[in-house]
Amino acid sequence: MTSISNVPSAPKVVALSGGVGGARFAHGLSRALPGESLTVIVNTGDDFEHWGLSISPDLDTVMYTLSDLGDEARGWGLEGETFRALEMMKRYGADTWFGLGDADLATHLTRTEALRRGETLTSVTARLARACGISTRILPMSDGPCRTMLDTVEHGTLPFQQWFVKHRAPAVRAIAFDGDPAAAPGVIEAIDAADFVLIGPSNPYVSVDPIATRPGVRTALSKKTVVAVSPILGGRAVKGPLGEMIPALRGEPASAAAIAHHYGALLSAMVVEKGDEGELADLPKLSVHATDTLMKSRADALRLAREVLAFAEGLGAR
Amino acid sequence: MTSISNVPSAPKVVALSGGVGGARFAHGLSRALPGESLTVIVNTGDDFEHWGLSISPDLDTVMYTLSDLGDEARGWGLEGETFRALEMMKRYGADTWFGLGDADLATHLTRTEALRRGETLTSVTARLARACGISTRILPMSDGPCRTMLDTVEHGTLPFQQWFVKHRAPAVRAIAFDGDPAAAPGVIEAIDAADFVLIGPSNPYVSVDPIATRPGVRTALSKKTVVAVSPILGGRAVKGPLGEMIPALRGEPASAAAIAHHYGALLSAMVVEKGDEGELADLPKLSVHATDTLMKSRADALRLAREVLAFAEGLGAR
Numbered sequence: 001m002t003s004i005s006n007v008p009s010a011p012k013v014v015a016l017s018g019g020v021g022g023a024r025f026a027h028g029l030s031r032a033l034p035g036e037s038l039t040v041i042v043n044t045g046d047d048f049e050h051w052g053l054s055i056s057p058d059l060d061t062v063m064y065t066l067s068d069l070g071d072e073a074r075g076w077g078l079e080g081e082t083f084r085a086l087e088m089m090k091r092y093g094a095d096t097w098f099g100l101g102d103a104d105l106a107t108h109l110t111r112t113e114a115l116r117r118g119e120t121l122t123s124v125t126a127r128l129a130r131a132c133g134i135s136t137r138i139l140p141m142s143d144g145p146c147r148t149m150l151d152t153v154e155h156g157t158l159p160f161q162q163w164f165v166k167h168r169a170p171a172v173r174a175i176a177f178d179g180d181p182a183a184a185p186g187v188i189e190a191i192d193a194a195d196f197v198l199i200g201p202s203n204p205y206v207s208v209d210p211i212a213t214r215p216g217v218r219t220a221l222s223k224k225t226v227v228a229v230s231p232i233l234g235g236r237a238v239k240g241p242l243g244e245m246i247p248a249l250r251g252e253p254a255s256a257a258a259i260a261h262h263y264g265a266l267l268s269a270m271v272v273e274k275g276d277e278g279e280l281a282d283l284p285k286l287s288v289h290a291t292d293t294l295m296k297s298r299a300d301a302l303r304l305a306r307e308v309l310a311f312a313e314g315l316g317a318r
Numbered sequence: 319m320t321s322i323s324n325v326p327s328a329p330k331v332v333a334l335s336g337g338v339g340g341a342r343f344a345h346g347l348s349r350a351l352p353g354e355s356l357t358v359i360v361n362t363g364d365d366f367e368h369w370g371l372s373i374s375p376d377l378d379t380v381m382y383t384l385s386d387l388g389d390e391a392r393g394w395g396l397e398g399e400t401f402r403a404l405e406m407m408k409r410y411g412a413d414t415w416f417g418l419g420d421a422d423l424a425t426h427l428t429r430t431e432a433l434r435r436g437e438t439l440t441s442v443t444a445r446l447a448r449a450c451g452i453s454t455r456i457l458p459m460s461d462g463p464c465r466t467m468l469d470t471v472e473h474g475t476l477p478f479q480q481w482f483v484k485h486r487a488p489a490v491r492a493i494a495f496d497g498d499p500a501a502a503p504g505v506i507e508a509i510d511a512a513d514f515v516l517i518g519p520s521n522p523y524v525s526v527d528p529i530a531t532r533p534g535v536r537t538a539l540s541k542k543t544v545v546a547v548s549p550i551l552g553g554r555a556v557k558g559p560l561g562e563m564i565p566a567l568r569g570e571p572a573s574a575a576a577i578a579h580h581y582g583a584l585l586s587a588m589v590v591e592k593g594d595e596g597e598l599a600d601l602p603k604l605s606v607h608a609t610d611t612l613m614k615s616r617a618d619a620l621r622l623a624r625e626v627l628a629f630a631e632g633l634g635a636r
Contacts, residue, residue: 087424092445
């Protein structure tokens with residue numbers, strides 16, 4: 001992997017991402033690689049309409065995170081956000097369980113107006129990201145809708161945001177995707193052109209599966225070295241309901257091994273938290289790298305990204 | 319006009335209103351009359367789409383003013399408004415010549431979503447006003463679009479907001495209305511039921527004419543005592559481009575008389591600024607009341623409203 005001038009060139013990398021964890025990891029990758037080397041393919045299974053606006057929570061989290069406009073501590077939304085419109089919406093009796101910030105509204109207004117005009121989600125995403133000063137390519141997984149639906153014990157079937165935000169992630173017994181659109185233009189091509197594919201520490205069920213189940217994506221991934229960063233550390237999820245979803249959906253305890261079992265043959269290697277290596281003893285063919293995987297800061301994300309990149313480069317092509 | 323219990327009942331009043339001046343006068347009327355006595359019919363010729371939102375500037379000015387949520391000094395928009403979404407829209411390269419505030423966005427989002435669902439402008443206006451605690455009935459002049467178009471020397475034909483806000487009201491040589499929708503439900507009925515109709519100190523060309531030219535409205539008005547408050551004081555407009563429009567469109571100097579000439583047979587009487595009575599000497603059939611007409615505060619508006627109500631009641635039915 002050397003250019004004509006003998007300067008080592010950067011690998012071509014695709015990262016699959018959901019929201020907070022995946023976005024933080026993508027931030028590290030974006031600082032470790034030149035802009036043209038990295039493509040982040042983002043889950044849009046959480047997308048929904050609210051207040052008449054087209055909201056793409058994971059695309060926004062990735063965009064705000066990569067641009068450093070995001071709230072670093074919270075992991076989503078804009079830094080220093082205000083909620084004046086939300087207060088007024090309360091006065092008008094609107095649904096306010098999903099709290100859109102004032103500056104954030106500009107993103108949704110721009111996207112909604114563009115989609116209504118017939119612009120694709122891919123195109124408006126690129127335009128917004130460029131305006132935020134991002135050189136990394138951010139692709140939605142699809143232009144057409146694919147909605148993650150969660151069958152819950154308590155409330156029946158719920159679309160993602162109602163499940164996650166409105167009802168605070170009640171127990172799930174099954175997950176389905178409503179809609180089976182093609183992968184967005186560039187998704188398959190980016191995977192085909194990649195030296196390897198990295199899966200950030202995102203929820204496999206609701207963040208990665210929607211991407212991986214787009215037609216042609218699994219086949220494209222199967223030809224590549226695919227490395228996942230475990231979202232389970234010491235048997236627990238860093239954030240969110242994954243720790244409860246694994247036993248409910250797989251009938252096994254939450255662990256890095258359960259993540260590996262879920263991805264199955266898709267996976268070439270895994271990066272796990274130091275001390276969790278033992279969990280993967282029953283998967284001798286899986287290459288494993290153990291390190292500090294918790295990303296509390298941008299510096300943590302950059303260090304982890306560099307380590308994962310070095311590990312993946314060492315694995316070679318599948 | 320007495321009820322069975324011999325307590326004098328309030329007259330039934332209709333006010334026609336544009337933005338700032340008309341809204342201030344309506345505020346005075348709303349404090350001088352019980353809620354069920356007053357109907358404010360509002361110009362929607364300025365309505366337009368911006369950032370994909372349906373904006374009704376005069377309806378909002380009337381609503382914010384009557385609810386005391388508005389910025390009293392500026393006369394439009396919400397008090398203490400912030401502009402975070404606008405800043406973000408600038409980053410996205412959007413048109414930002416019309417500065418929508420953050421809390422204000424909630425009004426446009428609610429209206430836009432309602433209209434897209436098929437709710438009428440009349441219905442969503444009533445809903446918003448109720449949520450703002452307003453008991454006065456606010457009616458848009460029409461549910462269908464009627465767009466005020468200004469033919470300018472410098473920029474050709476412009477829709478109202480582009481003319482007024484984007485290009486700062488350049489010289490006008492003609493005005494036309496694009497669309498001729500029916501008056502909104504309740505408009506003709508409210509005029510028919512009124513004891514008299516008051517026209518606030520609004521621009522006759524771009525605020526009152528759009529209302530008065532709705533089918534059936536002029537006929538309904540012709541049966542009523544109609545009293546206008548002059549928007550021209552001492553030969554000058556309090557606000558806006560009316561002072562230049564009158565000579566350009568009528569070929570006579572700006573004056574209270576020019577306003578009376580414009581309304582013609584529609585008008586029963588006029589309230590003018592003290593000292594302007596002489597201007598109306600050539601209209602001996604027009605009843606005239608002269609007083610302080612400048613409304614710098616809510617107290618001014620209430621005093622003027624009471625005086626105009628007493629004057630109009632004294633005129634009797636047409």
